[in-house]
Amino acid sequence: MKAIAITPGTQNIQLVDRPEPKVSAQDEIKLRVLRVGICGTDREEASGGRADAPPGQKELVIGHEMFGQVVDVGSGVQAARPGDFGCFTVRRGCGHCPACLNGRSDMCSSGDYTERGIKQRDGYETEFVVDQQEYFVKVPKDQVPLGVLSEPMSVAGKAINEALLIQTARLPGPHDLQTWLKGKRVLVAGLGPIGLLAAVALRLRGANVLGLDVVDANSLRPTLLAQLGGKYVDGRENKPQNLNDSYGQIDMIFEATGIAHVEFDLLGALGINGVYVLTGIPGGDRPLAIDGAALMRALVLRNQVMVGSVNASREHFQTAVDDLGKAYKTWGKTVEQIITHVVPYTDFEEVLSHHPDNEIKAAIEWSKPQLG
Numbered sequence: 001m002k003a004i005a006i007t008p009g010t011q012n013i014q015l016v017d018r019p020e021p022k023v024s025a026q027d028e029i030k031l032r033v034l035r036v037g038i039c040g041t042d043r044e045e046a047s048g049g050r051a052d053a054p055p056g057q058k059e060l061v062i063g064h065e066m067f068g069q070v071v072d073v074g075s076g077v078q079a080a081r082p083g084d085f086g087c088f089t090v091r092r093g094c095g096h097c098p099a100c101l102n103g104r105s106d107m108c109s110s111g112d113y114t115e116r117g118i119k120q121r122d123g124y125e126t127e128f129v130v131d132q133q134e135y136f137v138k139v140p141k142d143q144v145p146l147g148v149l150s151e152p153m154s155v156a157g158k159a160i161n162e163a164l165l166i167q168t169a170r171l172p173g174p175h176d177l178q179t180w181l182k183g184k185r186v187l188v189a190g191l192g193p194i195g196l197l198a199a200v201a202l203r204l205r206g207a208n209v210l211g212l213d214v215v216d217a218n219s220l221r222p223t224l225l226a227q228l229g230g231k232y233v234d235g236r237e238n239k240p241q242n243l244n245d246s247y248g249q250i251d252m253i254f255e256a257t258g259i260a261h262v263e264f265d266l267l268g269a270l271g272i273n274g275v276y277v278l279t280g281i282p283g284g285d286r287p288l289a290i291d292g293a294a295l296m297r298a299l300v301l302r303n304q305v306m307v308g309s310v311n312a313s314r315e316h317f318q319t320a321v322d323d324l325g326k327a328y329k330t331w332g333k334t335v336e337q338i339i340t341h342v343v344p345y346t347d348f349e350e351v352l353s354h355h356p357d358n359e360i361k362a363a364i365e366w367s368k369p370q371l372g
Contacts, residue, residue: 003126004348004364005059008051013352015345016059021130026076030130031086034369035148035342037065038351038362039193040258041118044283046352052119063125064090064117067139067147069369077133085369086138087150088124088131091115091311106158106311115311125345127366137317141371145336146324148363149197153320154312155279156198156254160205161316162309163252163277170305171273182206187243187250188230189213189266190257191221193361194279196228196338198254200327203228210247212238212266220337220358227334241268249274256280264290267298267306275305339363 001020006013023030045051045062053060070084080086093100094112105113116131117123139147161177168175186202188195191213199209209230215221222232233243244250249271255263258280270276298304312320327335341362343351351362 001127002345003061004063004345005061006045006051007058008053008060009048011048013046018126020128023072023074023130026074027133028074028130029070029077029080029133029136030072030128031068032071032128033066033068033124033126033366035067035363035365036063036124037148037152038364039065039152043352054120054122061122061126062117063123064115065148065151066124067150068129079133079136080138084138085141085144085147086136087147088129089135089137089314089317090151092121104313106313125364135314137314137321139321140325143325143328144369146328149324149338149361150317150320152193153197153324154316156194157201157319157323158312158316159254159277159279159309160198160201162307163275166305166307167275178205183208184251185210185248186252186254187212187269188254188256189262190255190280191225192256193338195256196221196224196360198256199225199228199230200335201323203230204323204326221360224334224337228331240265243269244271258282267295270304273303275307278306278308
């Protein structure tokens with residue numbers, strides 16, 4: 001079968017032949033890959049950035065945002081049957097830290113985890129994949145057009161959940177994670193796929209969403225935000241420190257820009273008792289000049305919290321699938337429009353090396369779903 005592989009640390013990326021995997025244990029599920037989403041991590045790997053091949057190998061099959069259709073299952077599998085749709089999660093636990101031993105490899109404390117398509121495990125940019133039932137999340141048939149968004153939605157959902165766990169624990173008032181956001185004002189910075197999917201999750205929970213970006217108001221990203229019920233804020237015309245005055249108390253900031261100086265500047269927009277959750281990973285190593293004393297004063301005197309979030313557990317994947325289902329029923333094809341570019345696997349070089357201005361989420365298509 002075909003697969004897309006890189007030589008880590010180089011810009012060598014090519015279509016390779018690999019043996020087709022087979023179900024060899026009773027808890028295994030085999031998927032025919034339909035689509036695999038492309039994100040900044042994939043493009044970083046393809047350009048020679050961070051990536052680790054499996055032990056004893058020189059190449060790594062990339063791809064972690066996968067969606068597929070079940071073609072075979074082991075005798076002990078109850079979560080799926082041939083013809084079902086679903087995805088596999090990304091991270092595999094170290095097997096010895098408390099988090100991983102409790103099913104939370106996304107919070108691994110040893111650093112010895114592995115990740116499909118990123119760190120020491122081949123990924124999903126290939127025709128077929130096999131993995132264990134515990135890493136499989138079923139996607140309803142009527143959500144097939146949104147299936148490839150499950151992984152990025154899980155990342156957004158986990159970050160929001162982390163912020164809510166902190167806020168409901170430390171502030172007086174309701175402690176229900178599902179209702180705490182109702183009526184709260186949340187600033188989503190960066191309207192890429194993670195930011196827009198965060199807006200989806202936040203709107204489903206009743207938040208008033210402001211979406212900050214630096215694109216024209218009549219372009220696709222602000223248009224989709226408006227269809228979700230959010231309000232666009234042009235970062236070229238609005239300084240972060242003035243947003244509270246212009247829009248009122250901002251209770252949460254969801255950062256999805258991955259631009260270091262923006263991440264710090266946004267602290268000026270956070271309100272009293274606010275929580276700031278970061279998901280973007282800045283590139284480069286250029287130093288920044290910031291007013292550290294003013295930043296620390298604001299955090300302390302305004303009872304503010306900053307928290308970073310990466311990856312997601314299986315529970316977050318399930319919540320993501322559920323949220324995408326609710327979003328489809330609420331906003332219809334608006335959510336589909338987050339997927340702007342889909343190319344066949346033979347055109348992988350084009351999508352991995354180019355990021356058009358109008359791209360939100362790109363995906364590589366390996367096969368078509370069988371809906372009969």
